[in-house]
Amino acid sequence: MRGTTAAEQRRYLSVRSGEWAFAVIGLPLALLGGAYALAVLYAGTLLSLTVLGLPFLAAALMGARGLGALHRQLVGRLLGQRVEAPARLPRPVGAVARGRVVLTDPIAWRSLLYLVLRLPLGVLGFAAAVALPLGCGWLIGFPLWGRLLEPDPRPATWLDAASTPLGLVILSTVPGAVRVLSGANRRLARLLLGPARAQRRVRELETARATLLAQNTDELRRLERDLHDGTQARLVALAITLSLAEDALAPASGPDLARLRTLVERARGQTDDTVTELRRLTRGIHPVALDSGLGEALPGLTATSPIPVTVRLDLPERPNQAVERALYFCAAELLTNVAKHSGAHSAELEASATDGRVRLSVRDDGRGGAALGVGTGLTGLAELAAVDGLLRIDSPSGGPTVVTAELPMRL
Numbered sequence: 001m002r003g004t005t006a007a008e009q010r011r012y013l014s015v016r017s018g019e020w021a022f023a024v025i026g027l028p029l030a031l032l033g034g035a036y037a038l039a040v041l042y043a044g045t046l047l048s049l050t051v052l053g054l055p056f057l058a059a060a061l062m063g064a065r066g067l068g069a070l071h072r073q074l075v076g077r078l079l080g081q082r083v084e085a086p087a088r089l090p091r092p093v094g095a096v097a098r099g100r101v102v103l104t105d106p107i108a109w110r111s112l113l114y115l116v117l118r119l120p121l122g123v124l125g126f127a128a129a130v131a132l133p134l135g136c137g138w139l140i141g142f143p144l145w146g147r148l149l150e151p152d153p154r155p156a157t158w159l160d161a162a163s164t165p166l167g168l169v170i171l172s173t174v175p176g177a178v179r180v181l182s183g184a185n186r187r188l189a190r191l192l193l194g195p196a197r198a199q200r201r202v203r204e205l206e207t208a209r210a211t212l213l214a215q216n217t218d219e220l221r222r223l224e225r226d227l228h229d230g231t232q233a234r235l236v237a238l239a240i241t242l243s244l245a246e247d248a249l250a251p252a253s254g255p256d257l258a259r260l261r262t263l264v265e266r267a268r269g270q271t272d273d274t275v276t277e278l279r280r281l282t283r284g285i286h287p288v289a290l291d292s293g294l295g296e297a298l299p300g301l302t303a304t305s306p307i308p309v310t311v312r313l314d315l316p317e318r319p320n321q322a323v324e325r326a327l328y329f330c331a332a333e334l335l336t337n338v339a340k341h342s343g344a345h346s347a348e349l350e351a352s353a354t355d356g357r358v359r360l361s362v363r364d365d366g367r368g369g370a371a372l373g374v375g376t377g378l379t380g381l382a383e384l385a386a387v388d389g390l391l392r393i394d395s396p397s398g399g400p401t402v403v404t405a406e407l408p409m410r411l
Contacts, residue, residue: 030122342366
């Protein structure tokens with residue numbers, strides 16, 4: 001308990017140098033940006049009834065976008081908060097079309113709002129980092145200043161006794177105030193200086209679809225290679241075996257039954273191997289189990305798991321075929337991950353459909369620590385994003401792990 005308290009105190013008192021620098025350097029930029037935004041709003045309102053109103057506002061919004069980019073870089077360098085840069089404005093042909101694009105650009109308007117809100121935060125940050133420590137220094141040394149500034153000695157008062165402790169108490173709040181204001185600046189930058197939610201979602205979907213297309217291309221090439229090098233070779237070997245069996249039927253001295261029996265057994269084994277190979281190759285194209293829907297496919301999938309899995313299903317209607325396929329392979333990936341990486345003794349799979357969304361959840365009692373991109377078997381779930389799905393992972397160290405996938409019923 002004592003060690004935890006000491007660690008909390010160190011975290012409270014530890015303020016990065018960049019946070020102090022942002023509080024000091026950020027004030028002039030906050031004043032400049034706030035004055036710019038307020039001037040734009042005031043002048044834009046006055047000029048809105050004239051022909052100069054829209055051109056002035058379009059130029060001012062472009063300036064707000066530039067100032068927003070400057071603040072975004074400053075937040076990244078000093079506060080360590082990386083804010084994704086929004087997409088560039090399209091450049092259609094014609095001045096009217098370009099002006100319309102700028103006037104309807106949500107990034108520019110949000111940057112203008114950021115400059116307005118950044119003004120009070122900049123003033124408060126400078127006050128917390130500079131003015132408040134200076135005031136605390138004056139309070140702590142108040143008894144000395146009083147004696148130095150007054151030529152005649154004066155009796156001690158209650159203010160002399162209270163000023164030093166009061167200054168120390170207020171000074172102890174400075175790191176916390178700087179950290180709180182730095183956090184507010186980070187959140188404000190994330191909210192207003194990055195891409196709009198719709199733009200971010202479109203970019204995520206484009207990335208997910210590109211990833212899925214690349215994966216499908218690689219899978220198609222692998223399938224072609226396996227068919228050429230594996231299945232085709234097996235079929236050629238089977239044809240050769242059947243040709244040898246045909247030769248064994250009509251020799252000059254009569255059929256060689258022993259050799260014919262050996263060749264037929266070999267052909268049967270080659271046929272079985274070829275059928276097994278074809279089943280393996282076609283398993284990832286479209287699972288036959290999905291022909292009857294998720295309600296039939298998921299219990300069959302959990303039956304093959306090496307650990308016991310409890311299944312709970314509430315699927316009153318079938319989702320879109322692409323959604324069903326994504327959920328099926330997601331469940332297969334998650335159950336494989338549980339068996340290989342979690343060290344769990346049991347798991348639960350739950351699927352439900354409500355309000356136009358279908359939700360799949362897999363819970364295990366393993367060691368936890370699962371995350372995307374760290375070798376825990378969850379990197380193969382890119383197909384979810386391609387069908388507008390969301391993936392949430394709750395896996396604290398020591399477990400349990402709960403992975404939830406949510407997709408729309410219809411695309």
